[in-house]
Amino acid sequence: MNTKKIALVTGASRGLGKDMAINIAKKGIDVIITYNSNEMAANEVVRAIQTLGQKSIAFQLDTSNINNFSTFVSKLTDYLQSEYGKANFDFLINNAGTGIYGSVEDTTVEAFDAMMNIHFKGVYFLTQKLLPLLNNGGSIINISSGLTRVCFPNVSAYASMKAAIEMYTKCLAKELGPRRITANVVAPGAIATDFGGGSNKSDENKRRAIASITALGRVGEAKDIGGVVAFLCTPEAGWMNGQRIELSGGMAL
Numbered sequence: 001m002n003t004k005k006i007a008l009v010t011g012a013s014r015g016l017g018k019d020m021a022i023n024i025a026k027k028g029i030d031v032i033i034t035y036n037s038n039e040m041a042a043n044e045v046v047r048a049i050q051t052l053g054q055k056s057i058a059f060q061l062d063t064s065n066i067n068n069f070s071t072f073v074s075k076l077t078d079y080l081q082s083e084y085g086k087a088n089f090d091f092l093i094n095n096a097g098t099g100i101y102g103s104v105e106d107t108t109v110e111a112f113d114a115m116m117n118i119h120f121k122g123v124y125f126l127t128q129k130l131l132p133l134l135n136n137g138g139s140i141i142n143i144s145s146g147l148t149r150v151c152f153p154n155v156s157a158y159a160s161m162k163a164a165i166e167m168y169t170k171c172l173a174k175e176l177g178p179r180r181i182t183a184n185v186v187a188p189g190a191i192a193t194d195f196g197g198g199s200n201k202s203d204e205n206k207r208r209a210i211a212s213i214t215a216l217g218r219v220g221e222a223k224d225i226g227g228v229v230a231f232l233c234t235p236e237a238g239w240m241n242g243q244r245i246e247l248s249g250g251m252a253l
Contacts, residue, residue: 005029006080006089007233010063010126011096013042015193016143019226020093025049025056027230032076032089034061034096055083063096064118066125073129080133090138091233092130094123094165097143099197101154112157119161124168137180141232142169144244146189150252162187166244173242182241186229189248191220215250224249 005028012021012033021031022045031049035042035058042058049056057079061072077087097119100111123142134140144166147159165185172183190210192201199206200219210219225247231237232245 004084005091005233006032006084007091007093008032008034008076008089008130009093009095010034010061011036012045013038013058016188016191016222016225017093017095018045019222020095020229021045021056021226022048022052023226023230024091024093024233025052025054027234028054029091029233030055032056032079033058034063034072036060036062036096061096063094063122063126064114066117066122069126069129073133076130077133088133088135090135091141092127092134092138093141093143093229094127095143096122099158101158103154104156107157115157115161119158120164120168123165127172131176134181138182139232139237140169140172140176140181140183141229142166142183142185144169144185144187146187146246146248146251148187148244149246169244170242177241182238184232184240184242185244186225186232187244187246187248188225189214189220189246189251191222191225193222210251213252214248215253218249220247220249 007024007029009017009021009031011017013035021033025031031054033042033045046056046058059075062068080087100115142165144162147155148163148166169183169185190200207219211217228247
């Protein structure tokens with residue numbers, strides 16, 4: 001009987017998703033990743049995971065387009081069946097996302113829909129599609145944001161979608177309890193990646209402002225997040241359920 005644990009991380013070709021995938025592999029877990037457009041970067045992540053001794057593969061997936069989900073699930077099922085003899089996996093990490101910012105007055109319907117499709121609707125229905133493949137006793141980890149707790153200008157659409165994800169995660173924890181599947185939220189604070197234009201990495205004025213309201217006195221890095229997500233894929237985290245875990249270094253306490 002194959003007891004190998006398998007994780008699926010969406011949006012893992014760079015940034016937080018990449019760090020999550022590699023840290024999960026360090027726990028001895030095989031990792032399937034998805035990418036939207038950068039196949040070359042995704043394959044580099046696959047090779048890094050394989051170097052750690054774990055199996056890995058990358059699938060293209062636009063998580064904002066629910067019409068593609070059936071095709072993706074079919075490909076995933078075929079891979080799992082071929083590689084492991086059973087079309088199931090253990091950990092779903094819904095990480096894929098984009099940043100579109102703007103004031104309440106300036107946010108367009110198109111921008112709002114883009115946020116909704118990738119950060120809430122896509123997560124909701126991809127999870128729905130994947131539930132039959134998720135092993136009993138597995139875990140779902142949804143990625144939210146520190147912006148559901150701390151309010152700043154020009155993030156109303158993005159923050160609202162993430163707030164919806166946090167409520168959705170609680171509902172998942174409640175409904176999936178009979179299957180012993182846990183569901184938790186990881187909410188990063190300001191992280192220095194290319195996300196949302198990369199200003200947390202490149203704008204020194206913004207970086208100083210963030211550091212000044214953060215207890216640990218700096219902007220977060222991708223490496224501050226992945227290890228915690230990996231921990232949630234271990235038996236030691238098995239009693240954690242329906243929780244929001246903020247990783248912000250103590251921002252705006």
